[in-house]
Amino acid sequence: MSGSRRNGYLFSGRRVGAMVLRYFYLLRGSVPRIVELAYWPTMQMLIWGFMSQFLAQHSEWFLQAGGILIAAVLLWDVMFRSNIGVSISFLEEMWSRNLGQLFASPLRPYEWAVSLLAISAIRTLIGVVPAALLAIPLYHYSIFDMGLPLVAFFTNLLVFGAAVGLAVSGLVLRCGLGAESLAWAVIFAVAPLSGIYYPISTLPDWLQPVAYSLPSAHVFEGMRAAAIDGVFLTDRFVWAVSLNVVYLALGMGAFLLAFRGARQRGQLLQMGE
Amino acid sequence: MCTSIAMPHPSEAYSAPSDLRRTGAKKLKGGRRAGWGWRSFAPRFIFPVMSGFAISVQNLAKKFGDIVAVDDLSFDVREGDIVGLLGGNGAGKTTTISMILGLLIPTSGSLEVLGTDMLRHRYRVLSRLNFSSPYVDLPKRLTSRENLMVYAKLYGIRNPAGRLCALADDLDIGGFLDRPFGALSSGQKTRVSLAKSLLNEPDLLLLDEPTASLDPDTADWVRTYLKNFQQERGATVLLASHNMAEVERLCDDVLVMKQGKIVDRDSPAGLLARYGQANLEEVFLDIARDRTTVQRNGAA
Numbered sequence: 001m002s003g004s005r006r007n008g009y010l011f012s013g014r015r016v017g018a019m020v021l022r023y024f025y026l027l028r029g030s031v032p033r034i035v036e037l038a039y040w041p042t043m044q045m046l047i048w049g050f051m052s053q054f055l056a057q058h059s060e061w062f063l064q065a066g067g068i069l070i071a072a073v074l075l076w077d078v079m080f081r082s083n084i085g086v087s088i089s090f091l092e093e094m095w096s097r098n099l100g101q102l103f104a105s106p107l108r109p110y111e112w113a114v115s116l117l118a119i120s121a122i123r124t125l126i127g128v129v130p131a132a133l134l135a136i137p138l139y140h141y142s143i144f145d146m147g148l149p150l151v152a153f154f155t156n157l158l159v160f161g162a163a164v165g166l167a168v169s170g171l172v173l174r175c176g177l178g179a180e181s182l183a184w185a186v187i188f189a190v191a192p193l194s195g196i197y198y199p200i201s202t203l204p205d206w207l208q209p210v211a212y213s214l215p216s217a218h219v220f221e222g223m224r225a226a227a228i229d230g231v232f233l234t235d236r237f238v239w240a241v242s243l244n245v246v247y248l249a250l251g252m253g254a255f256l257l258a259f260r261g262a263r264q265r266g267q268l269l270q271m272g273e
Numbered sequence: 274m275c276t277s278i279a280m281p282h283p284s285e286a287y288s289a290p291s292d293l294r295r296t297g298a299k300k301l302k303g304g305r306r307a308g309w310g311w312r313s314f315a316p317r318f319i320f321p322v323m324s325g326f327a328i329s330v331q332n333l334a335k336k337f338g339d340i341v342a343v344d345d346l347s348f349d350v351r352e353g354d355i356v357g358l359l360g361g362n363g364a365g366k367t368t369t370i371s372m373i374l375g376l377l378i379p380t381s382g383s384l385e386v387l388g389t390d391m392l393r394h395r396y397r398v399l400s401r402l403n404f405s406s407p408y409v410d411l412p413k414r415l416t417s418r419e420n421l422m423v424y425a426k427l428y429g430i431r432n433p434a435g436r437l438c439a440l441a442d443d444l445d446i447g448g449f450l451d452r453p454f455g456a457l458s459s460g461q462k463t464r465v466s467l468a469k470s471l472l473n474e475p476d477l478l479l480l481d482e483p484t485a486s487l488d489p490d491t492a493d494w495v496r497t498y499l500k501n502f503q504q505e506r507g508a509t510v511l512l513a514s515h516n517m518a519e520v521e522r523l524c525d526d527v528l529v530m531k532q533g534k535i536v537d538r539d540s541p542a543g544l545l546a547r548y549g550q551a552n553l554e555e556v557f558l559d560i561a562r563d564r565t566t567v568q569r570n571g572a573a
Contacts, residue, residue: 018426025419026412029453092412100409101469104374105427106399260378266337266368268376269408 015107019115020122023089027123037123041077041131048073049139067141068227069197074132074143075223076196078154079161079216080187081127085120086165087172087183094177099262100269109259113252116169117162124158146223149232153219156240160215161187163244163251170251170258173267195220215243326385327352327477327509328373333382335368335533342368344533346382350511350526352476355503357520357541358513359553360530361561366513367408369530370479373511374404387476400428405470406481413455417446417465420454421472428473440468444498460491467495474506481513492516496523517553527553529560536560 027033052069055062062068093099102112136142143150168186172179193207194216200208211217222236262268328350335343343365350356358366371377373386375395384391389398411420418437425433441447444464449457454465463483470478483499484492500523503510514520520527521541529537529544537544537560541553548556 012429014429015427018423021426022412022415022419022423025415025423029414029416029419096412096414097408097410098412100371100376100406101411101424102427103376104399104402104404105424106396106429107427108396263376264378266335266371266377269367269371269406 082161166251
């Protein structure tokens with residue numbers, strides 16, 4: 001009877017793949033969803049692209065800095081899309097009252113979390129790459145000219161956004177769907193401290209250490225150095241990676257803790273629209 | 274095109290021979306008490322499922338704050354049996370099933386499923402269980418085929434497409450496999466959910482009100498199918514329901530729950546005889562309204 005089944009392992013790429021497939025099916029089944037993924041980054045890029053052109057006409061610094069605002073807005077969107085990519089995929093399970101089915105199966109909660117990270121990366125690429133490509137003919141600016149440092153910036157922001165997304169998902173699991181607006185809101189609390197459009201030195205002295213406790217602040221400082229001075233700041237990169245390890249561990253921990261709490265309170269069967 | 278190879282269609286006469294039932298389990302029922310031989314002393318990882326009980330629950334309790342949902346529950350379910358969990362709303366049926374599945378952590382007590390301690394090692398057996406409940410759903414925007422494919426992969430089915438085809442034929446769901454799950458009727462949804470719960474050919478199937486909100490024809494179809502499945506596969510089925518006719522028809526044994534406790538246990542025929550009633554509905558009312566003066570568990 002059990003010959004057709006494979007026994008479980010502590011971690012199974014197949015189960016992670018099954019969950020990624022589930023979110024891929026969801027995405028594939030709705031053209032508006034795919035369009036929506038690329039729509040907001042493109043609109044942001046258009047607005048900041050024209051703003052860049054205007055500022056370049058009136059400011060020597062912006063003229064020399066080229067498309068720094070476009071790079072900033074695209075990288076901010078990486079973090080934002082990654083964050084809501086995790087949160088929305090998580091909320092899909094709550095909206096569809098599917099948690100009970102999922103966790104009566106051999107799926108481990110951390111495998112689910114990994115699948116959320118994976119689908120979040122896919123959603124981010126679908127959203128941000130078209131906007132980045134569109135900037136090339138429109139503003140003669142290619143973020144891809146940054147080369148390998150771009151990969152470092154992209155990966156760090158992706159991981160940080162996902163870590164925040166996992167923590168927020170845990171919070172929603174703890175508080176119920178009444179807290180679902182947190183999925184969109186929390187990441188904006190990080191934005192002013194990340195120095196997306198301005199250097200961290202612009203912030204008050206007392207706030208700068210707080211900003212530097214975020215990986216995103218190091219990434220955007222590094223991005224400005226790469227775009228303006230053409231250098232890759234290794235120390236910023238190391239700080240960003242190190243902090244990301246901590247934030248990812250905290251995000252995953254918060255998520256798993258909330259999951260265990262949900263099992264204690266019986267929410268896996270009850271939660272849903 | 275899919276071709277049925279696994280099970281007879283429920284519309285056919287129910288004729289599964291008794292020798293198709295799991296012989297080991299049946300021998301255990303009639304004869305020796307499982308777990309008393311030398312194997313009792315062997316390490317669990319060598320003989321993990323030799324107790325003869327698919328479910329073994331000891332002093333299980335679940336409290337939500339001051340509310341006691343399940344109170345000091347102890348019972349065993351033999352392998353290969355269909356056991357009914359009967360009780361009114363709030364009796365603790367769904368809470369009990371949730372704990373057996375590991376979806377809910379008990380406040381106290383112990384729980385073994387297929388010889389495995391569910392509180393410590395539930396992932397060892399989850400691929401051998403499955404369940405269906407009206408309290409959970411499948412993603413509405415995915416088609417039934419997509420939903421079943423995802424779950425087939427989660428359960429590690431080696432040939433998901435083939436298994437899906439066999440189930441589509443058995444359960445007559447091929448006609449709407451490619452429609453969004455949310456667009457299906459209640460009866461169609463129930464069939465798809467049933468297909469999901471049978472994907473891994475479970476050794477233990479937990480069903481929470483499997484025919485709730487179904488019309489009599491579909492409900493009858495589902496009951497016949499479940500009976501056939503259990504007979505063919507020798508699976509153990511724990512069925513929570515407040516449909517007395519369903520329990521009477523399907524179950525070998527009935528656990529009656531009230532206010533989180535098991536207040537009686539017997540075969541359907543045994544309950545009817547002891548309570549002197551013509552059907553289980555009257556027995557249920559006797560218990561629910563405390564109007565019984567008949568023998569319980571053999572005592573006057």
